Amino acid sequence: MFAVAAVAQSATDPLAGLHVGELDEPQTPEDWVSVDVVAAALNHHDLWSLKGVGLPAERLPMILGCDAVGHDAQGNEVIVYPVVSSPGWGADVTMDPKRSLLSEIYPGTLAERVRIPAGNLVPKPKGLSWEQAACLPTAWLTAYRMLFTNASVSPGDTILVQGAGGGVATAAIQLGAAAGLRVFATSRDGAKRELARELGAIEVFESGARLPERVDAVIETVGAATWSHSVNALRPGGTIVLSGATSGDAPAKAELTKIFFKQLRVIGSTMGTREELARLARFVADRGLEPRIDAVLPLAEARAGLERMAAGEVNGKIVFRT
Missing domain, CATH: 3.40.50.720 (NAD(P)-binding Rossmann-like Domain)
Incomplete structure (x- = not known):
């Protein structure tokens, strides 16, 4: 599977540990679903992971990325909600002390496919393009x-x-x-x-x-x-x-x-709930908002996007198409 991953970490040269290319495809855990990614967005979280912040070295290699949109197994257009709660947690997931984001414990979204708990999918409004919807989850x-x-x-x-x-x-x-x-x-x-x-x-x-x-x-x-x-x-x-x-x-x-x-x-304030993501998507679509997108690049050019982010040259979001 084609993916973008951290294979090593460096606080001073984070891109030295970046892998862009083929990786073994992760297994889908029980009660999780697979989403075929159409577009995924870059976050500073990805750069921090390459620097060794929040991602222990023993979890490498780790597929990067928190934001993605794509098709579920039934062909529905969906937005991936990237916060994964701990087993049995039933309250506001942002209050779960053991919560994680995709790419911290579980493989992330900068790949051809991403695995996610079945309850972490939000319908993509028809009024949003793939690139616009990919900007929303983080x-x-x-x-x-x-x-x-x-x-x-x-x-x-x-x-x-x-x-x-x-x-x-x-x-x-x-x-x-x-x-x-x-x-x-x-x-x-x-x-x-x-x-x-x-x-x-x-x-x-x-x-x-x-x-x-x-x-x-x-x-x-x-x-x-x-x-x-x-x-x-x-x-x-x-x-x-x-x-x-x-x-x-x-x-x-x-x-x-x-x-x-x-x-x-x-x-x-940290992230938001799945329900807030659903309301956000409807609000953006209903108001005709167009999230500011700095650049749309092929996933194969992920290194170029991360280089621009590391240099502080980004105004808005960088989005990758698979």
């Missing part, structure tokens, strides 16, 4: 839960999206604007600021810039570099929703005094 689902489950915002409220240009940030801008939120966005890069404006932000700013007004919620994925700015940008009683820390998780100032004095809420 970055877009994370942004959807941050906004509509955890941020406690309503149409007309103002949000700040830190680090415009990343997959989650880009999705949050598009989803927020489509839902009637007033979206501010920041980036160090001028081109990414203009992209944020094109995607629906009403105002864009350099990172750390003073805002014209306080916001109701901050979508935070950058971490240490923007933490103080996020706290200072909030109105009293506002909310920071945190789903990542790409610049590090140890800010110079924790801002505890401001957090308790202004009665701010800090909410951690």
Whole structure:
């Protein structure tokens, strides 16, 4: 089976451990199903796996990838929900301490076929292209839960999206604007600021810039570099929703005094549920949203996509076609 896998790991040269080519096809566990992949999307998670973050070396080789769409055994068009719960878990899977993403314990989606629990399939709306639907299961689902489950915002409220240009940030801008939120966005890069404006932000700013007004919620994925700015940008009683820390998780100032004095809420957010993915897919299709796609490449050119991601040259999602 043709697949993209991590066969070795290096923090300084992650692509040295990348394999693109034929691999032995994994077995399908009992009560799991096989999906013929049509399109799969790249995430920073894949780069981290090649760096040795979150993927123990003893699990190598590991097929990479969390996002995929394709056909099930009956020929239905489906979206793969990539979170796998532990046996017997019946509550919100994002609260399962033993949950995993595809490509952490079980082989991932950057392959001709992927195996998944039978309950992890979501119908692909007819209004979405394969490439658009492939963008949804990780970055877009994370942004959807941050906004509509955890941020406690309503149409007309103002949000700040830190680090415009990343997959989650880009999705949050598009989803927020489509839902009637007033979206501010920041980036160090001028081109990414203009992209944020094109995607629906009403105002864009350099990172750390003073805002014209306080916001109701901050979508935070950058971490240490923007933490103080996020706290200072909030109105009293506002909310920071945190789903990542790409610049590090140890800010110079924790801002505890401001957090308790202004009665701010800090909410951690991770991925989303299968039901949220189904609602997200319907929302994107019904609103005619077009997830920002940086490039569509053949799966055989996965190395080129990962090279662009490692260089920070990606605006939106990279999608591979099998």
